[in-house]
Amino acid sequence: MxxxxxxxxxxxxxxxxxxxxxxxxxxxxxxxxxxxxxxxxxxxxxxxxxxxxxxxxxxxxxxxxxxxxxxxxxxxxxxxxxxxxxxxxxxxxxxxxxxxxxxxxxxxxxxxxxxxxxxxxxxxxxxxxxxxxxxxxxxxxxxxxxxxxxxxxxxxxxxxxxxxxxxxxxxxxxxxxxxxxxxxxxxxxxxxxxxxxxxxxxxxxxxxxxxxxxxxxxxxxxxxxxxxxxxxxxxxxxxxxxxxxxxxxxxxxxxxxxxxxxxxxxxxxxxxxxxxxxxxxxxxxxxxxxxxxxxxxxxxFSKKGVQGPRHWLRSSPDGALIFFLAENEKGLIQVFSVSPNGGKVNQVTDNSFSITSPINISPNGLFISYIADQSVFITAIASGKSTRLTPQYEAPEQLNGAVLWSNDSKMLAFxxxxxxxxxxxxxxxxxxx
Structure with a gap:
């Protein structure tokens, strides 16, 4: 798998x-x-x-x-x-x-x-x-x-x-x-x-x-x-x-x-x-x-604002976008983005479950990493396609914290x-x- x-x-x-x-x-x-x-x-x-x-x-x-x-x-x-x-x-x-x-x-x-x-x-x-x-x-x-x-x-x-x-x-x-x-x-x-x-x-x-x-x-x-x-x-x-x-x-x-x-x-x-x-x-x-x-x-300038688990804002490497968590229309926590100059807010991820961790952007600017459904996920920023990278873990051996990129975008630590x-x-x- x-x-x-x-x-x-x-x-x-x-x-x-x-x-x-x-x-x-x-x-x-x-x-x-x-x-x-x-x-x-x-x-x-x-x-x-x-x-x-x-x-x-x-x-x-x-x-x-x-x-x-x-x-x-x-x-x-x-x-x-x-x-x-x-x-x-x-x-x-x-x-x-x-x-x-x-x-x-x-x-x-x-x-x-x-x-x-x-x-x-x-x-x-x-x-x-x-x-x-x-x-x-x-x-x-x-x-x-x-x-x-x-x-x-x-x-x-x-x-x-x-x-x-x-x-x-x-x-x-x-x-x-x-x-x-x-x-x-x-x-x-x-x-x-x-x-x-x-x-x-x-x-x-x-x-x-x-x-x-x-x-x-x-x-x-x-x-x-x-x-x-x-x-x-x-x-x-x-x-x-x-x-x-x-x-x-x-x-x-x-x-x-x-x-x-x-x-x-x-x-x-x-x-x-x-x-x-x-x-x-x-x-x-x-x-x-x-x-x-x-x-x-x-x-x-939103109705509900930033929501979800505690997380730090993240930026694309070129500075064109700032990423954050918020509720979508279904009440699920997903990743959204906005320009540092303001303007339209766009939804990036569209999973059938909420994101439950902080987020990180790969140094090559292509992917977002996070935890959801007790698995490590990445989402391609351009297409919004999400990929589950690990099995679902169960308590007491559950996941904790953020998923972090190496500087060459080739490794994830969690x-x-x-x-x-x-x-x-x-x-x-x-x-x-």
């Missing part, structure tokens, strides 16, 4: 969770994973590892010092598309029962494969006022590299606003997105474990507000973004926008219902040279401001639970296309 049988790549008696994107090294020799056995266990997970796609050799490249049930915790690792470097979520180093791992207490840490166990703190963190431009005051996660590996996008929650919200009900810690680019940032008290210097300069990229006006483009949550194209996208006037991010934003319709729509923010080519206003650092009563040079633009004499563990499987 199937041209190729999946190959089990890992066998160790611990979890091997692959992230939702960018898990293959640039030469496709390694897949990065964290040792979670369940999605929500970053707080208690202490290691990042890699496995060789040819030999199945496993290596642990980073283990958290002083790990406890309260953190720090690590997880959700992604490979740079151009270097032997991975970035992952790292809980704040002073995690304890009073200050456990949380949305606002995590940061992006990188490891170079040639220097395992040597953490590189990517985004600076500072909780003491006055705040430093280019540093943040909370937690970054879901880190994603731009196509050239020069920038990293992330989702963000702010610790200062979260603490203020406990005494001021007019304030909320609103999830938003940001980006970082190479430019070192130094902060006060960087050695006290709560704060740290960073290799990169971070700014927020989406405007959020506690009370979006009904029927407008104002949002109170920005999340689950993607870079548009390996080299940006073409604007209507034929010029190329070199870097841009698409993200999901929650608006309120005229009836007050929350609808998730798609937004785009264009990034100036010279962003590292810009002189930003002091407000990007935030104050004790305001979250960091989005630089005025970054403008968000809504590109979908997670499946496997029962052994010592328990049931998430293992990595490889499927040649």
């Amino acid at each position: 199937f041209d190729k049988e999946p190959i089990q790549l890992t066998f160790s008696n611990f979890g091997h969770t692959v992230n939702t994107g960018q898990v293959f090294s640039s030469d496709n020799q390694w897949i990065v994973f964290d040792t979670r056995n369940n999605d929500g266990d970053i707080k208690i997970t202490d290691s990042i590892g890699i496995v060789n796609t040819q030999t199945a050799e496993e290596k642990i490249i980073y283990t958290v010092p002083n790990q406890s049930q309260f953190g720090p915790g690590v997880g959700a690792a992604s490979f740079s598309p151009v270097a032997n470097r991975v970035i992952f979520i790292h809980g704040i180093r002073n995690a304890n029962e009073q200050k456990p791992y949380d949305f606002t207490r995590r940061t992006g840490v990188a490891i170079d494969l040639e220097n395992p166990q040597q953490p590189i703190f990517m985004d600076a963190r500072q909780l003491d006022s006055p705040f430093t431009q280019g540093a943040l005051r909370g937690g970054t996660h879901a880190h994603s590299w731009s196509g050239d590996g020069q920038m990293i996008s992330f989702t963000y929650n702010d610790e200062v606003m979260a603490q203020l919200a406990k005494t001021d009900d007019s304030v909320k810690d609103l999830r938003t997105i940001g980006l970082m680019f190479p430019k070192k940032v130094s902060v006060n008290k960087a050695t006290d474990l709560e704060n740290n210097d960073g290799e990169m300069y971070a700014v927020l990229a989406a405007e959020v507000t506690e009370h979006p006006k009904l029927g407008t483009d104002e949002i109170d949550k920005a999340f689950d973004e993607c870079w548009i194209g390996k080299d940006g996208y073409l604007k209507p006037d034929g010029s190329r926008q070199q870097k841009a991010i698409a993200y999901q934003g929650n608006v309120r319709n005229e009836q007050g219902a929350t609808i998730t729509e798609i937004f785009v923010v264009d990034i100036p080519e010279n962003i590292a040279l810009l002189d930003f206003g002091a407000d990007i650092a935030g104050t004790t009563r305001t979250r960091p401001a989005v630089p005025s040079e970054l403008k968000q633009r809504r590109i979908t 997670n499946r639970y496997v029962k052994s004499a010592d328990g049931i563990f998430l293992q990595i499987f490889l499927l040649e296309i």
Whole structure:
């Protein structure tokens, strides 16, 4: 029935969770994973590892010092598309029962494969006022590299606003997105474990507000973004926008219902040279401001909006299309696409069952990968033809997470639970296309 049988790549008696994107090294020799056995266990997970796609050799490249049930915790690792470097979520180093791992207490840490166990703190963190431009005051996660590996996008929650919200009900810690680019940032008290210097300069990229006006483009949550194209996208006037991010934003319709729509923010080519206003650092009563040079633009205007399992937006390699999940007319979750310039939304998949996982686009731009009906599927973007690549798996050995492409579009990696004499563990499987 199937041209190729999946190959089990890992066998160790611990979890091997692959992230939702960018898990293959640039030469496709390694897949990065964290040792979670369940999605929500970053707080208690202490290691990042890699496995060789040819030999199945496993290596642990980073283990958290002083790990406890309260953190720090690590997880959700992604490979740079151009270097032997991975970035992952790292809980704040002073995690304890009073200050456990949380949305606002995590940061992006990188490891170079040639220097395992040597953490590189990517985004600076500072909780003491006055705040430093280019540093943040909370937690970054879901880190994603731009196509050239020069920038990293992330989702963000702010610790200062979260603490203020406990005494001021007019304030909320609103999830938003940001980006970082190479430019070192130094902060006060960087050695006290709560704060740290960073290799990169971070700014927020989406405007959020506690009370979006009904029927407008104002949002109170920005999340689950993607870079548009390996080299940006073409604007209507034929010029190329070199870097841009698409993200999901929650608006309120005229009836007050929350609808998730798609937004785009264009990034100036010279962003590292810009002189930003002091407000990007935030104050004790305001979250960091989005630089005025970054403008968000809504590109979908739908009745139901983005729907389905949690997923990150995905872009075609040429930047011409952004892909997302939503309900079709039959109430089934399928893949849809839209141009970053806005316009007509098109349905891509047309299965008789819902998609139940995040989605990924092959680097050659031809296929979408996902999980549905407890099988790995791919769909040809041009024709909409779907192909089931694996049998239907059953509990307890069910599929979990996303289906991920190698950089040459010749391999797919995915997670499946496997029962052994010592328990049931998430293992990595490889499927040649």
